[in-house]
Amino acid sequence: MSYLALTDADREAMLETIGVSSVEELFADLPGGVRLGRELELPPALTEQELTAYFEALAAKNAHVGTELSFLGAGMYDHYVPAIVDAVLQRGELLTAYTPYQPELSQGVLQAIFEYQTAICELTGMDVSNASGYDGTTVAADACFVAKYATGRSKVVVTEATNPQVRQVVKTYAPGFGLEVVEVPHRGGATDPEELGEAAADAACVIFQQPNFFGVLEPAPDLAAAANEAEALAVAHVDPISLGLLEAPGNYGCAIAIGEGQGAGNYLSYGGPHYGFIAARNDFIRRMPGRIVGETTDAPGERGYVLTLQTREQHIRREKATSNITTNQTLLALAGLVYLSWLGPEGLKEVGEACIALAAHAKERLGRELVFADKTTFKEFVVRVGRPAQEVVREARARGVHPGYVLGRDYSGMDDVLLVALTERRTPEEIDRLARTLDEVGA
Amino acid sequence: MKLLYEKSHPGRRAGRPPRLDLPVPELPNELRRAEPPRLPELAEPDLVRHFTELSRRNFGIDTGFYPLGSCTMKHNPRVNERLAALPGFRDLHPHQDPAGAQGALGLCWELQEVLSEITGLDAVSLQPAAGSQGELTGLMVMRAYFADKGEGEQRRKIVVADTAHGTNPASVTMAGYELTPVKTDPRGNIDVEDLREKVDEHTAGLMLTNPSTLGLFDEHIAEVAAIFHDVGALMYYDGANLNAVCGISRPGDMGFDIVHINLHKTFSQPHGGGGPGGGPIAVASRLEPFLPVPAIVRDGEGYGFDYDRPKSIGKVRGFIGPFGVFVRSLAFIRAYGPQLRKMSEAAVLNANYLLARLRDAYELPFDRLCMHEFVLSARPLKREHGVTALDVAKRLMDYGFHPPTIYFPLLVPEALMIEPTETEAKETLDEFADAMLAIAHEAAEEPELLKSAPHGRAVGRLDEVKAVKKAVVRYLFDEHPDLSTEGESRSETAVVEAPKGA
Numbered sequence: 041m042s043y044l045a046l047t048d049a050d051r052e053a054m055l056e057t058i059g060v061s062s063v064e065e066l067f068a069d070l071p072g073g074v075r076l077g078r079e080l081e082l083p084p085a086l087t088e089q090e091l092t093a094y095f096e097a098l099a100a101k102n103a104h105v106g107t108e109l110s111f112l113g114a115g116m117y118d119h120y121v122p123a124i125v126d127a128v129l130q131r132g133e134l135l136t137a138y139t140p141y142q143p144e145l146s147q148g149v150l151q152a153i154f155e156y157q158t159a160i161c162e163l164t165g166m167d168v169s170n171a172s173g174y175d176g177t178t179v180a181a182d183a184c185f186v187a188k189y190a191t192g193r194s195k196v197v198v199t200e201a202t203n204p205q206v207r208q209v210v211k212t213y214a215p216g217f218g219l220e221v222v223e224v225p226h227r228g229g230a231t232d233p234e235e236l237g238e239a240a241a242d243a244a245c246v247i248f249q250q251p252n253f254f255g256v257l258e259p260a261p262d263l264a265a266a267a268n269e270a271e272a273l274a275v276a277h278v279d280p281i282s283l284g285l286l287e288a289p290g291n292y293g294c295a296i297a298i299g300e301g302q303g304a305g306n307y308l309s310y311g312g313p314h315y316g317f318i319a320a321r322n323d324f325i326r327r328m329p330g331r332i333v334g335e336t337t338d339a340p341g342e343r344g345y346v347l348t349l350q351t352r353e354q355h356i357r358r359e360k361a362t363s364n365i366t367t368n369q370t371l372l373a374l375a376g377l378v379y380l381s382w383l384g385p386e387g388l389k390e391v392g393e394a395c396i397a398l399a400a401h402a403k404e405r406l407g408r409e410l411v412f413a414d415k416t417t418f419k420e421f422v423v424r425v426g427r428p429a430q431e432v433v434r435e436a437r438a439r440g441v442h443p444g445y446v447l448g449r450d451y452s453g454m455d456d457v458l459l460v461a462l463t464e465r466r467t468p469e470e471i472d473r474l475a476r477t478l479d480e481v482g483a
Numbered sequence: 484m485k486l487l488y489e490k491s492h493p494g495r496r497a498g499r500p501p502r503l504d505l506p507v508p509e510l511p512n513e514l515r516r517a518e519p520p521r522l523p524e525l526a527e528p529d530l531v532r533h534f535t536e537l538s539r540r541n542f543g544i545d546t547g548f549y550p551l552g553s554c555t556m557k558h559n560p561r562v563n564e565r566l567a568a569l570p571g572f573r574d575l576h577p578h579q580d581p582a583g584a585q586g587a588l589g590l591c592w593e594l595q596e597v598l599s600e601i602t603g604l605d606a607v608s609l610q611p612a613a614g615s616q617g618e619l620t621g622l623m624v625m626r627a628y629f630a631d632k633g634e635g636e637q638r639r640k641i642v643v644a645d646t647a648h649g650t651n652p653a654s655v656t657m658a659g660y661e662l663t664p665v666k667t668d669p670r671g672n673i674d675v676e677d678l679r680e681k682v683d684e685h686t687a688g689l690m691l692t693n694p695s696t697l698g699l700f701d702e703h704i705a706e707v708a709a710i711f712h713d714v715g716a717l718m719y720y721d722g723a724n725l726n727a728v729c730g731i732s733r734p735g736d737m738g739f740d741i742v743h744i745n746l747h748k749t750f751s752q753p754h755g756g757g758g759p760g761g762g763p764i765a766v767a768s769r770l771e772p773f774l775p776v777p778a779i780v781r782d783g784e785g786y787g788f789d790y791d792r793p794k795s796i797g798k799v800r801g802f803i804g805p806f807g808v809f810v811r812s813l814a815f816i817r818a819y820g821p822q823l824r825k826m827s828e829a830a831v832l833n834a835n836y837l838l839a840r841l842r843d844a845y846e847l848p849f850d851r852l853c854m855h856e857f858v859l860s861a862r863p864l865k866r867e868h869g870v871t872a873l874d875v876a877k878r879l880m881d882y883g884f885h886p887p888t889i890y891f892p893l894l895v896p897e898a899l900m901i902e903p904t905e906t907e908a909k910e911t912l913d914e915f916a917d918a919m920l921a922i923a924h925e926a927a928e929e930p931e932l933l934k935s936a937p938h939g940r941a942v943g944r945l946d947e948v949k950a951v952k953k954a955v956v957r958y959l960f961d962e963h964p965d966l967s968t969e970g971e972s973r974s975e976t977a978v979v980e981a982p983k984g985a
Contacts (some may be wrong), residue, residue, distance in 0.1 A: 042825060044905055046833075054835075055832070057839050058836055060852075063828050069700045069851065071702065074732045074733075080600055080730045082597060085817070085819055091818060092565070095810065097586075098590050099572050100586065102571040102572070102586045103575075104571050104572075104579075106574050114578055124527060126568075130564065131538035133543045134541055135543060135545070135559070136543030136546075136556075136753050137541050137542060138556060138757065144880055144942055144943070144945065145541070145880055145885055146756075147537075148537035148538050148539070149537075151484065153756075153757075155487050155488070157956055158958040159520075168957065169956075169957065174613065174800055175612065177798070177801045178799070205802070209801070212796055212798055215626075216623065216657050284519065285516055286514055286515070287516050300801075307573045307574060308574055308577065310575040310803070310807075311803060312759070312800075312807065313805035325956070331757065334951070334954055334955055335950065335955040336950035338946065344941075344942035348947070348954065349956075350951075354653035355891070355982045356982070358649045358652040359655060361649065365613070365616075366648075366649075367758045367759075368757055369758045369759050370755050370758045371753070372758070372759060381525060381530055382530060383522070384496045384523060384524045385520055385521065385524065390499055390500050397506065397507045400506070416514075434580070437582075464500040
């Protein structure tokens with residue numbers, strides 16, 4: 041199968057207009073030595089029906105959240121995605137457009153991004169948001185780049201209770217930025233503000249996560265204060281689902297708020313594509329990475345939207361740009377906007393309440409040792425299973441339940457614990473089943 | 484059109500989560516939100532109308548011809564959307580035990596194999612999120628490779644052609660390298676003489692798009708590769724224009740050591756109004772140890788992750804990359820199979836046909852057959868009639884077309900960069916060519932028609948300078964300014980003549 045429209049007659053007429061006798065002649069500039077000279081060794085072509093059968097067979101080999109009761113979280117969450125998200129995202133005018141370089145043909149996407157930027161600013165308490173970053177890890181690297189140039193400092197502090205993948209990505213980017221990365225350990229599941237403050241001396245920024253990777257609520261205002269005391273930028277990595285209930289980072293002294301948008305309007309999709317968000321106080325607007333949409337007017341004075349502050353960007357500033365990003369995650373950010381609009385402020389609060397209520401219920405119902413028992417948690421918590429957690433996962437999965445994330449993968453001394461996540465998609469009955477399953481596998 | 488926030492009414496709503504008969508624990512006072520976020524409050528019917536109206540104010544490939552140069556705006560097969568939405572893919576948690584994700588991992592493995600064959604290189608990492616992140620990842624791999632050889636301090640320079648996308652120099656800076664620009668010769672190839680003077684033992688590598696952003700295949704590519712390899716430097720291929728050469732010439736066979744592939748261009752992931760993309764990189768075997776972790780490996784009949792790669796640069800993105808993009812791109816490639824070269828042949832034929840029809844009405848800076856795209860200049864129109872590339876672009880909208888990329892590449896003044904892609908029918912190309920010829924005629928006869936374009940769109944030509952001077956980048960509710968009361972801002976060339984596209 042192919043998606044080509046030209047007939048043999050078309051080809052002949054076109055070659056004649058060009059003034060060559062064959063398609064082969066069009067490639068005359070290619071030196072002989074670099075030509076393939078054979079067919080590509082690819083599996084045979086498939087028709088649409090065959091493609092469907094082939095991919096359905098692959099999909100059937102995966103245990104997804106519809107076939108296995110899942111308590112997995114650790115950065116990606118099985119929150120409900122409403123039908124309106126699918127409907128909007130399949131509008132071809134939005135789905136098959138590109139970056140809105142020509143605003144007169146792109147007011148739909150531009151206005152949607154402006155509305156998205158507003159929603160992110162409202163959630164985070166910030167003045168400016170970009171049009172999206174790749175995901176919740178790369179926006180952390182972006183924040184470091186902003187902080188480096190804003191402060192002239194070359195150290196970045198990250199709490200150990202921040203998502204390990206976020207920390208890994210920051211460490212991968214840091215050498216190119218000329219940054220050194222320092223990690224501050226957690227104390228009993230949360231970060232000590234005093235210890236963080238000491239590490240923050242001479243730092244460009246301090247990154248912490250709220251709720252943190254263990255699901256624990258950090259003393260976020262104190263962490264931000266410790267960073268500010270050291271004149272380092274406070275960067276909060278936040279869960280959008282929590283922000284109907286938890287204070288916005290902009291309201292407790294953070295300079296930048298970042299996060300993973302997946303839980304708000306995107307399917308799990310085995311880790312992507314999703315959207316990362318980055319928002320900041322006005323002071324940093326000219327150092328922001330990526331696309332930003334701004335309001336303006338046309339000649340008759342009608343309101344309209346355009347890509348703005350482009351002199352930050354690679355297509356104008358080239359090696360002096362604030363980032364190399366061009367293609368971002370607009371469609372997924374649009375999903376985020378649709379989702380947040382569908383819920384509204386009250387709905388978002390209710391989803392958060394459902395998550396914490398279910399998590400509190402699960403803690404009690406499981407009746408097991410909580411690893412950070414004295415801490416307040418949000419939608420995730422750490423529970424001891426008393427055996428190698430990887431074995432517990434394997435045996436529970438054989439019973440149709442994925443009981444949680446194996447924290448020992450990232451933290452030493454945590455081989456017998458699981459990070460359990462509750463979203464509003466889970467029910468008390470499913471929590472009963474988790475409790476029974478853990479009992480059955482002798483956890 | 485009103486914003487969602489202007490249509491909002493307190494207390495109105497659409498969705499809600501299921502009600503639970505469970506107590507909600509109190510949050511500590513100091514962490515609890517004081518004021519709710521001012522998210523929109525609308526009922527679902529009005530939300531659906533709002534987003535439908537937004538879509539009607541937008542133009543995609545589904546709407547019409549979209550020859551945005553270097554962006555490869557080809558048809559997006561609908562079956563790919565259906566496949567990516569299969570619950571086994573869409574609802575799969577990325578922390579699922581690999582034993583419960585064999586279908587997904589097998590798909591990734593197959594995509595790696597297929598991309599390896601198409602690029603002619605040995606090992607693939609699917610992780611980078613987009614082309615520009617692929618570039619950065621490739622440069623990080625380069626840096627790690629030279630550090631491992633003890634040449635990390637010595638090799639500080641990356642050579643980039645003056646025709647390169649802005650992402651190339653920006654990636655060079657982000658990777659901690661220094662930029663060495665190199666010129667283009669009168670035939671549109673990289674200037675080999677200029678190159679010889681700039682490449683030495685301090686050079687880490689070259690970044691090149693081939694065919695270039697001029698739509699021209701570099702005739703001296705073997706010689707260029709030899710210049711770099713002779714001093715121990717590496718060759719990086721920006722895959723933005725891979726659509727021209729699939730199954731015809733492979734970057735690995737041209738002498739490149741690292742390639743990124745734009746899955747959203749060549750392999751038809753819908754562009755989504757600006758993303759998502761996918762930017763896998765393929766590398767020669769000596770660079771494989773430095774690729775991001777985890778590697779997806781085949782272990783007997785099954786697939787799994789390999790984190791034990793001590794020389795790896797680390798992670799550049801969460802998990803294994805934008806998996807939903809992989810589903811669509813593999814489906815696109817599997818539809819063609821070994822006949823993928825027919826795709827590139829049609830792309831090149833379509834471009835040359837348009838070029839043949841337009842070359843007399845506009846200036847052609849490099850008089851050669853083109854590959855999958857070509858660059859014209861509107862300079863004669865500007866000189867003779869005061870009409871710019873921007874005016875031509877806006878007037879094309881009146882004819883129902885999306886404009887080409889303009890003001891890029893930078894070395895061509897008043898550039899119009901046209902990439903029709905392989906999926907367009909001859910009639911569409913003819914209608915576009917007729918419009919471009921009519922516009923060239925109008926430029927002479929009625930230049931005002933171009934300068935005042937577009938007509939009858941949702942908005943007229945927008946004041947980009949005002950948007951910069953007054954940076955209103957979010958809705959401000961009661962404090963939202965009324966920009967219509969402020970006069971027109973004076974034109975600033977830097978903004979107006981910024982590249983639009985590519």
